[in-house]
Amino acid sequence: MASVDECRQALLDLAARLDANAETRGRLDLDRTLACRIPDLDAAFHGRLADGRLVDITDGDDPRAKIALVANSDDLIAVVAGRLDVTRAVATRQVTIKANPFDLLKLRKLL
Template identity: 60%
Template structure:
């Protein structure tokens, strides 16, 4: 099981990767949404905003009103960010859960 610090680091790594490719990501994700990531086996959550193709204001804690919600185990979160777990396979098999509006899911799919 990954630790809280490893999960936080994975999300920070994802945010840095998006920031490094902000121009390309902005073309694919031209919207501003709150997001939350819930880690089930550690009973922790993180939240922030997806804006301009970047994850900003990433911090500890849940945002129950987030427009985009990802729920996964700690190990699956780390594996997803590191590219060792396919998002679509994990989602269809129930290893991760993504809650978002239909239009947001279609836009997010461009990144997957």
């Protein structure tokens, strides 16, 4: 099991990668609050997806977040590191993404 600090760093790494790729991908019309819940650590983080970037990442849950990602610590780190394919992780329910269908379609562009 990974630590809370390792999960926080994985999210910061993901934010940096999304930021670097935002210019080459073009503008993504998506501005939503995001919660990342890690049940095996009883921890959560929240932030905002804006124009293809993940910004304002802080500790704690946001129960009103428009997009919620739920994953155990090791699965979260594996997805961010690229060792676990996000599509496969969602299909096998290692990772759950709760969002409206239109947001899910837009999220695919980020992945």
